[in-house]
Amino acid sequence: MTIPSWDLSIAYRDLDDPKIQQDLAFAEEKLPELVKFETGTPEGLAGALKLLASVKLRIHTLSTYVNCLLSVDASDVAAKKVMGKVNKLLSQLEQAITPYNQAIVNLEDSDFNLLMTTYGIEEWRFRLECARMLKNRQLSIAEEQLMTALDQDGREAWGRLYDNITGSLSVTLTLPHGKKETMGLSQAASLLYGGDSLRREPAWRAISEAMTVHQESFAAILNALAGARLTEYDKRSHTEQVHFLDPSLHLSCIQKQTLDSMMNVAKDSRPIGQKAGLLMARLFGTEKLKPWDELASMPALLSAESPTETTASNDGQTYSFEQGIDIIREAFAGVNPEMGEFVDMMVENKLIDAAPQPNKRLGAYCTKLADTRTPLVFMTWGGSMSDVLTLAHELGHAFHNWVMRDMPLQKTQYPMTLAETASIFAENVVRDALMDKAQSDQDKLLMLWEEAQSALALLINIPVRYEFEKAFYDQRSAGEFTPDQLKALMSETWRDWYGNAMDETSEMFWASKLHFSIADISFYNYPYLFGYLFSKGVYAQRAAKGEHFYEDYKALLRDTGSMMAEEVVEKHLGMDIRQPEFWQQSVDMVAKQIDEFERLLAAYQTESK
Numbered sequence: 001m002t003i004p005s006w007d008l009s010i011a012y013r014d015l016d017d018p019k020i021q022q023d024l025a026f027a028e029e030k031l032p033e034l035v036k037f038e039t040g041t042p043e044g045l046a047g048a049l050k051l052l053a054s055v056k057l058r059i060h061t062l063s064t065y066v067n068c069l070l071s072v073d074a075s076d077v078a079a080k081k082v083m084g085k086v087n088k089l090l091s092q093l094e095q096a097i098t099p100y101n102q103a104i105v106n107l108e109d110s111d112f113n114l115l116m117t118t119y120g121i122e123e124w125r126f127r128l129e130c131a132r133m134l135k136n137r138q139l140s141i142a143e144e145q146l147m148t149a150l151d152q153d154g155r156e157a158w159g160r161l162y163d164n165i166t167g168s169l170s171v172t173l174t175l176p177h178g179k180k181e182t183m184g185l186s187q188a189a190s191l192l193y194g195g196d197s198l199r200r201e202p203a204w205r206a207i208s209e210a211m212t213v214h215q216e217s218f219a220a221i222l223n224a225l226a227g228a229r230l231t232e233y234d235k236r237s238h239t240e241q242v243h244f245l246d247p248s249l250h251l252s253c254i255q256k257q258t259l260d261s262m263m264n265v266a267k268d269s270r271p272i273g274q275k276a277g278l279l280m281a282r283l284f285g286t287e288k289l290k291p292w293d294e295l296a297s298m299p300a301l302l303s304a305e306s307p308t309e310t311t312a313s314n315d316g317q318t319y320s321f322e323q324g325i326d327i328i329r330e331a332f333a334g335v336n337p338e339m340g341e342f343v344d345m346m347v348e349n350k351l352i353d354a355a356p357q358p359n360k361r362l363g364a365y366c367t368k369l370a371d372t373r374t375p376l377v378f379m380t381w382g383g384s385m386s387d388v389l390t391l392a393h394e395l396g397h398a399f400h401n402w403v404m405r406d407m408p409l410q411k412t413q414y415p416m417t418l419a420e421t422a423s424i425f426a427e428n429v430v431r432d433a434l435m436d437k438a439q440s441d442q443d444k445l446l447m448l449w450e451e452a453q454s455a456l457a458l459l460i461n462i463p464v465r466y467e468f469e470k471a472f473y474d475q476r477s478a479g480e481f482t483p484d485q486l487k488a489l490m491s492e493t494w495r496d497w498y499g500n501a502m503d504e505t506s507e508m509f510w511a512s513k514l515h516f517s518i519a520d521i522s523f524y525n526y527p528y529l530f531g532y533l534f535s536k537g538v539y540a541q542r543a544a545k546g547e548h549f550y551e552d553y554k555a556l557l558r559d560t561g562s563m564m565a566e567e568v569v570e571k572h573l574g575m576d577i578r579q580p581e582f583w584q585q586s587v588d589m590v591a592k593q594i595d596e597f598e599r600l601l602a603a604y605q606t607e608s609k
Contacts, residue, residue: 001322003381005072007350011065011369015078023058027089030055034096039103042111046119048100052093053409059089060370068367071378073359074167091152095145102141105132123408126562134250136239147232151519155228158221159519165217166514167361171210173202184358185210189512190382193390195297195318204292211511215483218511222472223480229522230477244473248523252530253415254565257578259526265583266463266529270497272591273459276452277501279598282605283449288503294456297384298449301442301604317446318383321354328392331433332399332426335542336550342399346377351398354381354391362514364390366397366423373405373412385450389427396426403554404561414560416524418568420531421538422557427454428539441600448597455590458532460497465525468493468510473522486510530565536586537573 012020034051038044063086069079105128107115112132116125139147169185176198191203211218233242249256281289283299300317319327325347333340346352351374364379375398381387400422404412435447468490472481481489487507494505510516515524538556542549556572569577576582 001320001325001347003321003355004347004350004352005355006068006353006376008065008068008376010349010372010374011061015069015082020062020082023062024085024089027055027059027093031089031092031096034093035099037100039099042115042119045100045104045115046121048097049121049124052097055093056090057370057409059086059093061372062086063090064367064369064376068353068376068378070163070167071361071365072353072357074163074361075359087152087156091148094148098144098148099141101131102138102144104128105135105138123410127410127413130250130253137236137242139235143235155225155519158224159517161217162221162514162517163361165214167359169210169214170358171203171206173199173206175199175202184356184360186360186362186380187356187358189362190356190380190387192292192295193297193386194382194384195299197296197299200296201290201292207512208506208508211508215508215511218517219481219483219486221517222486222510223476225517225519225522226473226476227480230473245470245523248521251415251521252417252527252565253563254417254530255578258566261578261580262530262533262583263463263466263526265580265587266459269459269587269591270499272587272594273456273497274499274501275598276455276594277460277498279594279601280449280452280456281501282601289456289501291502291504291506294461294502295386295453297386298446301445301608317385319385319388320383321381324381324388324391327388327434328395328426328430331392331430332395334433335429335553338550339399342402343395346375346395346398349374351375352377352379352391354379356380356382364394366394366401368398368401370409373401375399375401385446386453389430389450392426392430393423396423399426400557400560403557407558407561411561415565416521416527417530417534417565418560420527421535421560424528424531424535425539425553428535441604445597445600445604448593448600451590451593452597454532455594456501458529459587459590460501462525462529462532464490464493464497464509465513465515466523466529467497469516469523469525533583533586534569534577536589537569537575537582540589541573 030051034048034055037048037051063083066079066083066086069076070083073079104112104115112128116122116128138144166185170182171185171188173181173183173188175181181199181202185207188203188207191199192207194200229247230244233244233247236242245256245259249259252259277289277294280293281287284290284293284296286293297317325343329340329343332343353376357380360380364377366375366377368375377391377394377398379387379390379394381391397419400414400419401412431447431450435444438444438447471489471493472486475481487510490510491505491507494502494507494509498505506512518524538553541552545552552572556568559568559571563571566577569575569582
């Protein structure tokens, strides 16, 4: 099996498919109708929502299709033109629905309940109830429409600029003996996850150098996005104060108390993540962990004879895509055969794009086609165990979408906090399956390495991102940050969290991490920590519930688009995530795994002397 690319023909044959123009024309035709409904009658409000849903179904499908094309080739001019039309239509649709949204938000409770139950739009209830929570932050209809219209050439344009720069950027690695190697940015980034020790540090430095070359542009993007958001929040503070974290908490469907409890537990638990980093450094033969080794696969043990090892070298083992899929399929099937069959379906229908490409965008994600609910997975395959787990992570997201495919579309739009539960659960399933197959301490070390790497990433690196962004927003209202100020703030935050585990900071991380430059979402970080710790609690139920677990797990996933996170956890786990005890129990599980990693590593190193 070669590394696959997408077959997106389930949506459109190609950019010349007549269906694209038909869908665009349908949306343009329905726009005038959308503004004709009565805002003062329940029939009018329900009619507007139903028409909006039918139009958005087509346009969101087209948007996903075009975004997939641009993810694989960020320089695709034809795709960019179509995306421009799509974004304009989406903006017009949002402006057209604004009067109806405002009318619904301001309904009396009794009238709202009548609208939901009598006019066939019960599926919208949770989303509209969330919108009604923001009643005191509304602007006038004209102001709301203006802000939506300006977004396309404002915040969205800054996000596109970041994607265009990074998607077309080439970097040059300076290898030992002065040899040079040029490649796309995403290809260089994939080297950081692999076992090629000769190219890993040069790749990290080449990426940092490229970010530095464009630092003024990246700083302008961050300043513009934060400045626009802060201005909006100030305007919305006419009745109640809007803090810069409030919109993120709203989208994440969590309370501030929940976030504070989780982050406080994480801060107290820094020694666990730092210990994981120092243990990883031992295997690299360094006193402290180097930033270019943070994401790398575990170095091969000199005496390893692992049955799961496929290519042995001093740089560690690598996996073909087929081997990676086999590992994931078997692990998923261990939870339930249905999950293994799902992996086969994703492969057979070519719904995974993992082939390296020179103009491919950074990162990995899962999305879905709105009309068919078909999940799609995007990543760049490098052959490391980290790539196996990244693929498992994204297939976990895809499975989440798949088990909700029969539900009304409005009930399948879950927050990022709960989204990360399914993905990190999938990682845990794969790790545990490989641990169960381990026939030696060396095999176990490989899996515990992945646990240590996750602990470092999620207990240390994710909080670095959160604390950096929080400090940046705290200070941004006083003026724009220069690149040097951004580098200084990142380095300060990095040292605070990594402590003695790393003696070199990643000062350009604010530029190289695309999450900081996403146009429509701020604080795209702490939900990963939420998902990591929450999934530990969910995963612990697997052994306790036995054969009943799988159906209970699917039921939990199906509730994620209809409840606040606190309600989901209360219903399915009977716990209160606003209290630190919930998060501490998961951290304690992580600590035990890091202690076991330390024990096995010490035993191996003693035997090897």
